[in-house]
Amino acid sequence: MNVVSFRPEPEELSYTFGGRPAVGKVRPGTILELYTEDCFGGRVQTVDDLPSRVCEFPYLNPVTGPFHVEGAEPGDTLALHFIKITPARDWAVSTTFPHFGALTGTHTTAMLQPPLEERVWRYDIDLDRNVAVYHARNSDFSVALPLDPMHGTVGVAPAANEARMTITPDAHGGNMDTPELRAGVTVYLGVNVEGGMFSIGDGHGLQGHGEVCGTAVESAMNTVVAVELIKGWPRRGRAWRTTCT
Numbered sequence: 001m002n003v004v005s006f007r008p009e010p011e012e013l014s015y016t017f018g019g020r021p022a023v024g025k026v027r028p029g030t031i032l033e034l035y036t037e038d039c040f041g042g043r044v045q046t047v048d049d050l051p052s053r054v055c056e057f058p059y060l061n062p063v064t065g066p067f068h069v070e071g072a073e074p075g076d077t078l079a080l081h082f083i084k085i086t087p088a089r090d091w092a093v094s095t096t097f098p099h100f101g102a103l104t105g106t107h108t109t110a111m112l113q114p115p116l117e118e119r120v121w122r123y124d125i126d127l128d129r130n131v132a133v134y135h136a137r138n139s140d141f142s143v144a145l146p147l148d149p150m151h152g153t154v155g156v157a158p159a160a161n162e163a164r165m166t167i168t169p170d171a172h173g174g175n176m177d178t179p180e181l182r183a184g185v186t187v188y189l190g191v192n193v194e195g196g197m198f199s200i201g202d203g204h205g206l207q208g209h210g211e212v213c214g215t216a217v218e219s220a221m222n223t224v225v226a227v228e229l230i231k232g233w234p235r236r237g238r239a240w241r242t243t244c245t
Contacts, residue, residue, distance in 0.1 A: 002027060006064065007035040013062035014199055017155045017172055019163030022068035022197060028229035035088060036064045036151070036201045038218040044093050047120045047137065051095060061166040061175060063153055065199025072196040072229050078156060079228040080187045080198065085149040085221055092123045092132060092205045092219035101214030116213075123217055125205060132205045132217050145206060149221065150182040152202035152211075159192035166201065173198075177216070179207050190234055200225065 004026060014020045026032065038044075039061045043054045051060075069078060098104065098115035105111035123145075124133040131144040155173025158164050169175050173189050181187065189198060203221030 001031060002029060003031045003033065005033040008064050010041070013037060013041065014065060015059055015062055015166055016163040017166060017174060017199060018157040018161070018197070020066055022066050022195060025068045025070055026227055027070050028227060030227045032225050032227060034064050034200060034223045034225065036203050036221045036223060037062050038092070038220050039202050039215070040218065042220060044095065044120060047122055049120060050118050052118055058165060061153060061202055063166050063199035063201030066157060066197035068195030068197060069227060069229055072191045073194055074191055075232060075234045076191040077230040077233045078189045078191060078196045078198055079230055080154065080189065081226040081228065082181065082183050082185050082187070082223070083226055084224040085151065085183045085203065087125045087127065087147070087149060087205055088220040088222045090125050092125055092217045093120055094213065094215045094217055095120050096213050102212045123205065125219065148179065148182060148206045150179055150204050150207065151200055151221070151223065152177040152204055152216065154181065154187055154200045155198065156189045156191060157193045157197035175202065177207065177211055179209060
């Protein structure tokens with residue numbers, strides 16, 4: 001069994017699918033042990049670190065990769081088997097933003113109420129108890145929420161030499177934000193370019209069915225994934241997810 005560990009330096013993080021050289025080559029059958037940053041690149045650490053002050057657009061939602069899979073070519077499919085997803089730090093964050101998310105008016109959806117304020121919540125991650133502890137900002141209320149780690153973003157390079165922001169979902173995968181993408185799940189991604197060039201990021205300690213406030217419990221992750229190549233089986237349309245048995 002070939003096991004490869006990779007922890008990117010900050011300058012090695014990618015903010016697009018496509019348009020980047022591979023950080024490494026792997027053979028089909030490789031087990032990858034990866035570190036992924038949270039959607040803020042670890043810059044939002046306290047409730048006073050407002051993303052508008054500590055982050056720079058478009059350098060959001062970094063992913064680890066891309067990885068070139070030997071033998072992968074258009075018309076094939078990558079099967080990424082997620083074996084283990086574990087929060088890499090003892091804290092995580094979530095935020096609200098003006099004019100972003102389903103709880104507030106946006107540039108495409110007008111609402112009558114004022115925009116939400118920009119606010120940060122910090123969670124304590126307790127792996128021994130398997131919980132994320134939420135702390136209210138305006139009271140002493142707190143509650144322990146069961147962890148259900150997953151990845152919001154996984155994908156391959158798009159076709160036709162395109163480069164797409166990691167925030168964008170499409171046929172190549174990308175920022176899908178589905179809570180189904182947890183350990184024990186296989187993601188099938190159609191190969192568009194030689195090597196496939198897949199990347200993974202945007203870890204969430206837990207998330208409902210979509211990021212209603214615009215974020216989830218955003219967490220850096222230590223992730224173990226097995227890479228399989230299915231030759232001659234093109235996967236069309238959006239990325240296909242299925243739970244392993």
